[in-house]
Amino acid sequence: MSTATDDGFTEMRIAKVVGFRMPAEESHSYVVLDEVAGARHLVVEIGEPEAFLLAASLQGMQWPRPMTYDFVATLVRSLGGHVRQVRLDRVIDGAYAATVDLDGPLGTALADARTSDALNLAALTGAPVFAAPQMLADCEARLAADSAEADRGRLALTAAPMTIRRAET
Numbered sequence: 001m002s003t004a005t006d007d008g009f010t011e012m013r014i015a016k017v018v019g020f021r022m023p024a025e026e027s028h029s030y031v032v033l034d035e036v037a038g039a040r041h042l043v044v045e046i047g048e049p050e051a052f053l054l055a056a057s058l059q060g061m062q063w064p065r066p067m068t069y070d071f072v073a074t075l076v077r078s079l080g081g082h083v084r085q086v087r088l089d090r091v092i093d094g095a096y097a098a099t100v101d102l103d104g105p106l107g108t109a110l111a112d113a114r115t116s117d118a119l120n121l122a123a124l125t126g127a128p129v130f131a132a133p134q135m136l137a138d139c140e141a142r143l144a145a146d147s148a149e150a151d152r153g154r155l156a157l158t159a160a161p162m163t164i165r166r167a168e169t
Contacts, residue, residue: 009130011036016161017055030156050116055162069120083127
């Protein structure tokens with residue numbers, strides 16, 4: 001059974017971040033989201049810097065100085081707002097896009113975002129994440145395809161999570 005909103009969005013949780021290199025290819029980083037009350041997944045390829053910071057956040061790592069997403073979360077809070085939710089809501093030119101739903105002193109605001117940025121913010125603020133039906137259908141179709149992209153996406157589902165460690169000094 002899935003947890004869906006009145007408008008058909010499904011609640012997801014950030015399950016893991018993975019990174020790997022396929023033979024004769026450059027490296028790839030993915031975030032895997034699991035359906036909260038079901039068995040579906042959303043696999044999203046993201047950039048290496050965004051993957052690193054998301055994996056570090058999921059591990060509870062703290063930095064001596066604020067990283068970009070820490071700064072954004074602090075900025076939202078310092079202006080009297082909070083992140084209500086993140087909605088992975090559309091596909092633009094083959095890339096997944098998101099909307100960050102914010103509450104503040106002036107009311108509710110929506111901010112367009114890259115999926116990786118929105119997920120990093122959700123991880124830091126504890127905001128719930130929802131996926132649109134078309135995003136889940138698109139991911140399912142991509143994973144079912146016979147392509148290198150589909151092979152990498154399927155591998156992301158089974159790969160071990162990325163582990164971030166501090167360098168010993």
